[in-house]
Amino acid sequence: MKSIKIILILAFITFSFVLLKGFVHSQTDPPDIPLEGDPRCIAINPFTNQAVVANTKPNEVCIVDLASQTVITTIPVGKRPLGVAIDSDLNYALASSRHDHTLSVINLNTYQVIAKIPVGKSPEGIAVNELNGVPHNALVVNNQDDSVSVVDLGTLSVIRTIDVGRRPKDVAIDSDLNLALVVNEKDKNVSVIDLNTYEVTGSVPVGRKPRAISLNPETHLAVVTDSKDDSITTINLQNWQTTPLYVEDHPIDVAVNPLDNRALVLCDRDKLLVLVDLNTNTVIESYSLNKKSRGVAVNDFTNIAAVIDDKTDSLTLYQLPNPVPVITSINPEIVLRGSNATKVMIEGAGFIKTSTVSTLPVTFIDNHYLEVEVPESLLSGTGIYEIVVTNPTPNGGSSNPLTLYINNPLPTLTSLNPESTMAGTPGLTLTVNGTGFFNDTIVSINGIPRGFTLIDRTRIQIQLATTDLEVGKYLDITAFNPLPGGGQSNTLRFTVLNPVPVLSSIDPSSIIAGSPDFTLTLNGDNFVKTSIVSFNGQPVVSTYTSKTQLQSTIPATAIATPGNYPVKVINPTPGGGESSPLLFNVLNPVPTLSSITPTSITTGSPEFTLTLNGDNFISASIVSFNNQQYPAIFISTSQIEAAIPASAVATAGNYPVKVINPAPGGGETSTLTFTVESPTPPVEPQPEGSFGEQYQDLIPPDVTIQSYDPKRFSLITGLVRNLAGSPIADVSVNILGYPGYG
Structure with missing residues (x-):
């Protein structure tokens, strides 16, 4: 049974090897970038697109510009540098020197070594915790001390030493989980360090000779190479499950690309760079190196891998297959018509520096964010614009589309010029200042659309006609932009001010009390169509003739009683006011006396009633008998009576009788003679x-x-x-x- 198992395992290994060989990428080797002697390790700063390569024979670090593929400078460090790392936020490079037991800190802005920090014996792998703690910390594995030194990059000093497994080779940090993983070559495991407490919380068994580790901080997957088992082990840091995968002969280094969650495994004996999809845990491609390489790193922003070779002392770049990008959102989703060139942030995954978005200018932020600038020319009208991110070959492709909506803005009104004018102005040009104006904007005055001239998107002009300005009123100005977007603006009020009227004369200026309705003509200035005529404090119906004349109908009821009545003209608000009053006189009539009854009486007669006949008698009429006044009893306008006392007829004589109407107006009649006679014996x-x-x-x-x-x-x-x-x-x-x- 054991022999059957061995045969099956060998068959599987043979099949896997043949299968992998079929995946080998056939391409001509890209040109090499010459380096100094014996390069051993590499790190890349994706933000600056620079690589830091440690060279052991001249004991120096090379700074390589990957865009121009040239060495910028070389910087001496300690003896036999075997580990490098980069703090991209601080723009520091760190190099561990195995023979000097030091960590060199290089400022990549000045390319100067700013510190050499003593650490443990034979330091090798380095990792930087960039997200937690200010300043950042670096962890350096000390191969001969079986420990990890914690270096504060702010104070440039070791702040803690942590014991780990035997012969630690490499270290990686998951800053989100605040964990560090240390590869222990002799213990065949990975120590797990809690960076909150700097305590080892456990270990994870891996292959028989683990060498290097790299992880994806987004998926929280770590990959460890096992040079003896020709395999890698993937560790899920969230559930601590491990998954082995056979690769090629003698994997010595690994770099995980967070762009697409793929691992690059460097197998030096087979001279292959193996590309592993960590989502499916399968080998998807291999690159023939044709040389014996020592280290690998990847720039996830450009999706280019860098491999160093200590035999040819060179660095070679490999373009990796680009992923198909995915868009999850854009911000803003709506851009307003008429805006200046507007930046739109695209969020998603699989973005690289060579990603394009149609013809729009693109600024690469990182693998999850692109910023595009929508030019002003695209924002001159409403509509929609499909946002699609495209990655170039190899592979690559276009993302799902998301729609950018170009909507009308909500117009706003900020000011009017002028803000008011006097009623009667013969037209004017009203300038409306604000935002969001277009040729198809609807401008209304008191809710009625009006024509206008578009000066620019912040200014329009409306011609106000004489009819708009003939009387005092409020003109409410609004603007409306149609869908999509748009809406009704705020309201600004233009004021037509009525002038203060001037009353100079009235015609007639008087009338007899009790007269019928009559027309009063008022002369003056600053009269408007809404002017009100006040007669004795009461408004009366009036007709506008011109700015200098009004006519009013005065009802008979208003002039039934004599008096001096104020007449004035009132112009209503806005503006307006009232004129100085003129007095209108309602007069008593001049009476006439045609007869009296009786016409005579004898002396010594008692009080008697004298009846007077005539016209224009009023209730206030007075009867004058022999120049003595007696109140009249009003019967009608043609007859009154008066009680003549006996004393008035005690003496014989011819006495004048007349009727007097008092002021205003009024007057007295001509006299009639009343005879007082002596009695006859x-x-x-x-x-x-x-x-x-x-x-x-x-x-x-x-x-x-x-x-x-x-x-x-x-x-x-x-x-x-x-x-x-x-x-x-x-x-x-x-x-x-x-x-x-x-």
């Missing part, structure tokens, strides 16, 4: 034959004429009154003197 007939006498008084109605002398007087029809002075109906007498008597 009884009339006796004269003795017959006596000398006659002329009778001018009336005969009282209760007098009986017993006889009369026809020669002395005769009786004809006339008016007869009683003792009270009132006429007796149907009775009248007239005594005429006989011509023959006196």
Whole structure:
């Protein structure tokens, strides 16, 4: 049974070897970069694209510019340097000198050794913890002391020594997990150090002769070469599972490429560089080196591997198969139309320095970030732009697309020039300042779209017509950009200010109280169509004629009562104000008196009522009787009455009667005569034959004429009154003197 197993194992190994040979990359060796004698190890700073190579025979370090493939400088270090590392943040190179037991610290900005730090015996592998701790720390394995020295790169001193397994050869650090892994060649395992406590927390068994270690800090996979078993062991640092994989004869060095999670394994006896996919744990390609190489490193930013050879004292670069990039997001996803050239950050995986994004200028950040600049010409209109990242050959390809949306911005208004004007201005140009203006922007005044002239994306001009400015008002200015994006701007208010009106005259300036509705003409200046006429504190209907004239209809109810009423013009806000008032006079009429009843009375009569007939009588009319004023009792505009006291008729006489209407206006009538008569004694007939006498008084109605002398007087029809002075109906007498008597 054991022999069957051995045969199966040998068959598997033979098949694997044949299979691997079929994967060998057939290509002409790329040109070599000459180095100094006996290069042993290499490290690359991907940010500067420089390699640091330790050469043991001249005991120096070469700095190589990988872009130009030239050696920039050589720097002497300690004896037999067997380990190098780079702190890319500090731009330091570290070189361990096995015979001097020192660590040389080189400033790559000045290419000067700034410190030689004593460490343990026979230092070899170096690793730098760049993410945790300020300043950064370096771990150096001391092969003869079975220890690790912790070097503070800020103070440039050893701060701690950690005991590990026997014959440690190499070290790697996972800064995210804050772990260090040390390859112990003699113990055939890997020591695990917790960098929080600097304590060894365990070990992981690997092959029979582990030599080198490298890890991917993103996937947390570490790869250890086993030169005796011709294999590598992959360690999952999150669950500590191990996976072995046969490679080629005598693997002595390894470099894990975080770009695509692949490992480059250097097998010196077969002179092969084996490319292993750590996602599937399979060999995907091999590169024939045609020389015996000592060390390998990879620049994950360019996806180029560098291999050093101590026989030809050279460095050779190998272009690795590029991955297909993947985009997970872009920021921003939306760029505003009309923007200046805009930078867009692309996040994903598999990006390299030669990645392209259509025709856009690209700035490489790292394997997960690219920055592209979207030119202003692409942002002149709305639309969408597909973002696709493409990696060149070998392999490579195009990523999934993500859409960059070019949307209209939300317009904003910042200021108006001018901010206001006076009503009546014969048009003006209004400048609106803001952002996000285009030819298809909709500009509205009080919600109604208006034409405009686009000056630039921050300025437009609107022509305001005379009709916009004829009266005081507020003009609310807004701008709207349509979809995609866009929207309604804020509002800015342009003010048309009404002037302060001036009232210089009114026509008519007076009217008789009680008149019907009439038209009042107001003359002045600064009248507007919204001017209000105030008559006695009340607004009245008015008509705008011009800026210098208004006409108002004054209702009869407003002039029913005499008085001096203020008239003014009010211009409403915005602006506006009111004029100085002018007085409008509502006047009493001039009365007329046509008759009075009675027209006479005898002295000594009691108080009586005098009826006055005429026109234009008012409730405030006054009756003047013999120049004494008596209040009138208003019956109508054509009749009033007055109570005349007895004292006013105590004396016989002819008294003037008139009606007076008081101010305002008013006046007095012409006079009529009222007669106050003395009473007449009884009339006796004269003795017959006596000398006659002329009778001018009336005969009282209760007098009986017993006889009369026809020669002395005769009786004809006339008016007869009683003792009270009132006429007796149907009775009248007239005594005429006989011509023959006196």
